[in-house]
Amino acid sequence: MTNDKTAGDGVPPAAAPNEAAPDAAPAADENRLIGERRAKLTAWRKRAVAFPNDFRRDALAAQLHTTYTDRDAAWFAAHPVHVRVGGRMMFKRVMGKASFAKIADRSGQIQLFLQEGTLGASYDEFKGFDVGDFLGAEGALFRTRTGELSVRVERLVLLTKSLRPLSDKWHGLADTELRYRQRYLDLVMNQASREVFRTRTRLLRYLRDYLDAADSGRCRRAAVQDASQCARPGYVSAYRPGAVPEASDRRWLRAGL
Secondary structure (H helix, E strand, O other): OOOOOOOOOOOOOOOOOOOOOOOHHHHHHHHHHHHHHHHHHHHHHHHOOOOOOOOOOOOOHHHHHHHOOOOOHHHHHHOOOEEEEEEEEEEEEEEOOEEEEEEEOOOOEEEEEEEHHHHOHHHHHHHOOOOOOEEEEEEEEEEOOOOOEEEEEEEEEEEEOOOOOOOOOOOOOOOHHHHHHOHHHHHHHOHHHHHHHHHHHHHHHHHHHHHHHOOOOOOOOOOOOOHHHHOOOOOHHHOOOOOOOOHHHHHHHHOOO
16 A cells, blocks of 8 residues: 555656746745845945945944943933944834834944934934844934833934845744855854854964964865875775675765765
């Protein structure tokens, strides 16, 4: 007896010509989003500089959180602190004439508070920005009602338009294989991955400084050689399908030869 979803030999039947592949719908959605973002970039080029180079930030998110961690709302009201921050927009919530957003730089995230009465036309432009875009914001620090350190934006600049949508904003990048194949996306979405690479950088810097202080020399060598340069002709084809290599030959297979 055969299953109604498989052929007699246990092989699933071929998909019908009009039957879409399982990942066809997500790919189509992503292409549609990319097309929409490209259209926004084209429209933006007609009325502004698409990639401005005149914005300079003067503070990082982590520095602000560390410096003003014990300052309350009353202190900010008595001692105005103006900052310029920049980063990738990771979160956006539009609420009529006021909105919140979070941008992430290389040190962490900082929240932005935007008001239509303060920004004017820039506020309407912000409504068309997408999560993933790079923004530059200038304004004064303050505490929200929930106690979160935020920037009351007085000037907003679109620095770079992101054409590709990011992964799930709540769960990050969970697919392990995708994380390794698209490391750039892993570094954008996962704070833990960024910390791993920062730790690795500090470790290598320490080792280099230690060896330099000890007057040690260094030389570079290839970690992995090209197998085509030292492969034995006909070695792979000498094995029959399913045959187990001899013990003396397994080391060559492990080495990729």
